[in-house]
Amino acid sequence: MLVNRTPVFTLRAARDGQSAEQRAAAASAALRRAVEDDPAEVRTEAQGDVAVVLVGARPIVTLGPEDAAAAGDPTPEVHASRVAAQLRDALRKEQSRSATLMTLLSVALVVLSGILGLFLIQRAGVLADKTRAWIADNPERVPAIRLRSIEVIRPASLRAAIHIGVGAAKALAQVGVLYGWVLIALSLFEPTRVYAEQLTGFVFGPLYALLVRLVSSLPLLVVALIASIALIVLVRFVGLFFDSVARGETTVEWLPADLAVPTSLLVRAAIILAFFVLAAPLVTGDDGGTLARVGIIAVVALGLAITPLLASVAVGVTVVYGRRLRVHDFAEIGGREGRVCAITLLEVRLEDARGHEVRVPHLLGLIHPTRVLGPEPLVTVVLTLAPATAGQEDVRDLLLDAAGAVGQRPAADLLAFDADGALYSVSAYSSAPDARARLNAALAAALTAAGVPLGRPPRSAAAAEAWIAAGAPPGRPPRAQAS
Known part of the structure; x- marks a missing residue:
């Protein structure tokens, strides 16, 4: 009798009209069926003057006195016990060989599936990169989403959303491939098969529960979707309206064009917060529902997070609308x-x-x-000339002409003088951003051309310069002090 072409024991005698070869072939077939079904315990059972060798409940061979005599055993029971021991050892070796082959096959499948998984992960990355490159090379092929004449989503916003969606799909596909490979690797080996079942339940259990809840709340989701679309259209319409006011295409008596942009921001933010706080309970029919709580949490979190920003906005409202x-x-x-x-x-x-x-x-x-x-701020330059220039009208006229070339309403005032020098304040009103530099250059050119010498600052110059720094108007200098 053979197990996977390996001899286990030999039948030498004929019985019940069957030759030894026929009995061995029948026993091999019965043993093969028993192994294919489910190998069980090998045992013997005495039935009169014969003994039957069984694998589980399936009889394999019946041994009589002639078989025992041919094998040199005293009784059929002893011969059956020896045959059962040989069969038990052969089945154990066959199971070990089959387990080894299955392990090798499983390892090969793990490696093959890993290679396939790496290819799919790389392919997902290549497809995502190609999609992004196509969008970057053909931005005009991505149209805007319109609702009649209202542009709900701009092409730039749609391109950004596609970029984000492609990145999310790439990550999801790669994670899905990795999860599938881990699941296959765990399910191929008997010791880790329980972990595969636990992992499947851990991942798909919450997804199934979520799907059940989504299906049960499908009418509410439809209403929420319609309300969300209405909110997007309303916010977009408000933004387009105030943009047209800012560009001067639409004239509104109560809103100047320069206030359209900040007003648009305030109105759209108020619409969104009002939707979550007020409209969401009406849509869902639950005052304490998730959307209402989201609105309240958003308002509280926003208030805590942007307290400095809100304070700046509060001050900005008084500055902007107060026209300060x-x-x-x-x-x-x-x-x-x-x-x-x-x-x-x-x-x-x-x-x-x-x-x-x-x-x-x-x-x-x-x-x-x-x-x-104001539109033309006062620009003042303090300079020190030689003491002899104090009180000279031609020097003062020279300073006035130089200041008049830079700005309007020029003034030249003698602030202080002593034996070291005369301190002059020269000022003019000018709207040029670099008016101070231009005034310095004009004074230097005029004094150089006229040959007026410079002097050292008088000892009373500190008080005069402090007076100038305080922004005092020209024409009212402090009393000059002579030393």
């Missing part, structure tokens, strides 16, 4: 001086003397005083 500053005027805000380029709810944008943009938050206006200098 005007665009193109000069001002000193938060210790910074320059031409006002723009006034928003958060900051004032200045252009300094070098043409750089300086953004000053409104909160600094609560700490530093704000000086409104």
